[in-house]
Amino acid sequence: MLAETVCSAASAAGLGIAAVTAYRKRFLSATRIAAYSLVPVALVMTGIVGWVSGIVFKPTVWAGFALLGIAWGLFSITRFVERRRVGGEEKGREVTGARGADAIAPAASAPSLGAGRRAAAQPQPKAKGKAGGGEDFSDIEAILKKHGI
Template identity: 85%
Template sequence: MLAETVCSAASAAGLGIAAVTAYRKRFLSATRIAAYALVPVALVMTGVVGWVSGIVFKPSVWAGFGLLGIAWMLFSVTRFVERRSEGGTRKERRAAEAAGGEAIAPAASAPSLGAGRRSAARPAPKAKGKPGGADDFSDIEAILKKHGI
């Protein structure tokens, strides 16, 4: 009964504000305010307010929500524990890492658009020429001379 009275008062106040807004020649805003003001009365007339207030003020409903929360928490904890125990214990994981440090397919993580079919096990060929990377600078010098710099 109290919820219906509050909704009716809110609708009456909203319609009053809509009337003042229409008096100020803002008809579009006044229509929008009137539409919002009619929603609480419509909810009372359809019985939604009574249904919601019946749910909100029953202790058994709140106990049900509490049980749902506990069930959700238990599901979350079991998932966390299950994920954590999939890899075995910490000692088993450390022993596995120490024993088999090498990957099964080392070239699997190489980029697919790399420099051809070069395998990861074979080292890149070293540049022939002067030690210290002098040919790198000679290439740069040749490019600069070509452009007249």
Template identity: 85%
Template sequence: MLAETVCSAASAAGLGIAVVTAYRKRFLSATRIAAYSLVPVALVMTGVVGWVSGIVFKPTVWAGFGLLGIAWMLFSVTRFVERRSEGGKGRGVEGAAGGDAIAPTASAPSLGAGRRSAPQAQPKAKGKGKAGGGEDFSDIEAILKKHGI
């Protein structure tokens, strides 16, 4: 009964605001305000407000929401603890599954070739990196001098 009265008062206030807005020649806004103000009365007439107020004022419903919150908190804590205890090993089931490949020999040739060629390429890259880095800095210095910086 109280919820229906509050909804009716809110609708009446909204319609009053819509009338004042329409008096100021803002018909589009007034129509929008009137539409919003009719929603609470429509909910009362369809019975939704009675259904919701019946749920809200029952202690068993609130106890159920409390239990859902506790369950969610327990899930969150266990996931947090699981991630902390593993450290750098990976993620739970995904980490364990990631270590055991479905077809381990399928990627073996590509991994083997990559490991063999990487040490040969590294000494050459180090020599080029130092020479290339010096040239890059000289280019940058020239650009900065050109702009007077």
């Protein structure tokens, strides 16, 4: 009942401000203020305010939110500890996993390159151009010829 009264009072105040704004010949702003001020009454009429106030004022709902917070905190702590222990020692024994030294096939996830790719990946020696002094202008000459210069 209190929430509905507060929403109705807020809507009445908003409509009053909209009327004053319209009196000052600022009709666009007055219309916008009137639209915003009608929202609380609409929420009361649809029953959303009653539903929300029923949830907010129940202690069991707040206890549920507290338990959710505790669960989230526990998950966060375990993830933090788990990330710090990867690659380290846990109670005297080594942790084995994807990063551990005792992995079954440590190079299994490495990309395999065939003989054709390895040959193509090796850098090819550049051909010497006609210019002297050890500089290679073949790329520049190819671009200029392409553009007809």
